[in-house]
Amino acid sequence: MLVATRQYVQWQENGSLHRAQWLSQSNHGPPARIVxxxxxxxxxxxxxxxxxxTSMLWRGDFHNAKQLIQALQRRIDRAELRKAEKTAKKAAQAVTDSMRGDSKPVSASxxxxxxxHKNRLAQTQRSRILSRLLLHFDANYQLxxxxxxxxxxxxxAAFGKMDEACVLSFRDLQGALGAAQWRKKGVPVEALGVSIxxxxxxxxxxxxxYVQLLLDAPLPKPCDIAYDIGTGTGLLSIVLAQRGVKEVIATDLNPRAxxxxxxxxxxxxxxxVQLQQIDLYPKQAPLANLIVCNPPWLPAKPSSPLEYAVYDANSAMLRGFFMGAKSHLADKGEVWLILSDLAEHLQLRSREELLGWIEEAGLKVKYRLDTEPTHGKSQDKSDPLFEARRAEVTSLWCLY
Structure with missing residues (x-):
């Protein structure tokens, strides 16, 4: 989300100093150098x-700017491929040396x-490079x-009303236009027969x-009241409503969500479904027969607001969710945690840690439903993390 305080950017053009409001959805500060x-x-x-x-303010044809972004992406891809090849050779050599006894035993994993972490750093660098192509808008986003x-x-819809001139990256504009299309046409959820x-x-x-897991898991009896923690688009609440839960309380900190x-x-x-803007558990709510949560799956620091749905620094949300669950459960209530084990395959978090947090929260595992990923990255051999993604399993953990 945008910060409340307005920031401004300045640049020299045609012998004059120009100034406009600075917008960045990645929370990048105003650029110091603009040509x-x-x-x-x-x-x-x-x-x-x-x-x-150096940031670049575009004064040419809009479609030529699109072509320039694509050309920059190709150059970044080539540079990343060269780095990846070097990294792969070093890793293979380390394994070979360990097998020969020339060094301590090392496995590919x-x-x-x-x-x-190198892949995350490369993504951040890619974002910064592509975000250096800027566009200047008059008031009301006149381009x-x-x-x-x-x-x-x-x-x-993306950035709020704008009553003055502003500058933002071409990449942020692409994100806004893409989001507008998603919002207009929706994302079909075949298991439910609806679009989100x-x-x-x-x-x-x-x-x-994971939607099918939510449909397959038997509801606790009774199941009159459920919480959806970190609701996002509201998909989990919709599943529960379609399954006949009488009252759902959905929470999220993000007002956009x-x-x-x-x-x-x-x-x-x-x-x-009732909505509350709050961190984790609702206030002044009856105890829940069922608490569902699909938290961020990877314990790493988010680098942009959208990444909070994917990355959870130090597993803070996950651990907070566990620790608050017991005190919000009604008698015979259950917790349904939707979680991928990708973090385990990447050795960012162990299964022992996860089970330890569950036990520490006074919870026990009743059963677990598993499913294999079907998304594109799990099939993409060119992905640097392909081996981990291929082994990934998404689970519904039923706790009580």
């Missing part, structure tokens, strides 16, 4: 400038945590470039293998 570029600027020049930390599309509605409409800044439920969930409930005419 003006246009259709005559080559991709090699732009790539060199971006790598040197021992390199996974390091590979994960005065050749062949520029109408972007006001998408930008207002994600808003900007709310993680889209493109991975859905609450607006998104409310929109989806209204679209599907679901009236038994």
């Amino acid at each position: 003006i570029i246009d259709d005559t600027t080559t991709a090699d020049t732009a790539y060199r400038l971006a790598n040197a930390g 021992q390199h996974l945590p390091n590979l994960f 005065n470039l050749g062949r520029a599309p109408e972007v006001r509605e998408a930008c207002t 409409h994600p808003h900007y800044g709310v993680f889209a439920p493109t991975r859905q293998e 609450l607006d998104c969930a409310d929109d989806n409930f209204e679209r599907l005419q679901i009236e038994q």
Whole structure:
């Protein structure tokens, strides 16, 4: 989400000093160096400038800017491929040396945590480079470039109303336009026969293998009241409503998520869900027969607001969820935790740690339902983390 305090960026153009409000959905600060570029600027020049930390304000044709972004991506891909090849050779050599007795025993899996962090760093660097191509808007997101599309509605939905000139990255604009399309057409959830409409800044439920687990798990008896912790788009609440739970209390800290969930409930005419903007557990609520949660799966620090749905620094949310569950459960109540074991395959968290936190919270495992991933990355051999993704299992842990 955008910070409340307005930030401004300045640049020299045609002998004059210009100033506009600075917007960044990745929380990048205003750029210190800006040069003006246009259709005559080559991709090699732009790539060199971006790598040197110089931001570029685009004054050419809109579609040529799209082509420039694609050219920058290709150059980043080539650079990352060269680094990946070197890393793979070093890892293979380390394993070979350990087998020969030239060094301490090393397995290929021992390199996974390091590979994960290097991959995250590469993603961050990629984001920073691509975010250095900037666009200048007049008030109300008026974009005065050749062949520029109408972007006001998408930008207002993503960034809020704008009563003055502003500057944001071409990449952030692409994100806003893409989110507007997702929101308009929705994400089909085949297991439910409905579509979920994600808003900007709310993680889209493109991975859905866990939905069938929620449909297969037997509801506790009775099951009149359920909590959905960290509701996001509201998908878990919708599953519970369709299964006949009389009252669902859904919580989330992100106001965008609450607006998104409310929109989806209204679209599907679901009236038994109450929303609360709060961290984890609701206040002044009756004890729950069922508590469901699909927390971030990887214990790492988020680098942008959207990543809070994927990364949970030090497993803070997961551990907080465990510790608060028992005191919010009614007699014979259950906790359904939706969690991937990808963190275990990446050696970022062990199964022993997970079971230890469950025991520490006074909970016990009643049963577990498992499913294998079907998303694209689990089949993509070019993904640096393919071996871990291929072994991944997503589970519904039933705790009591």
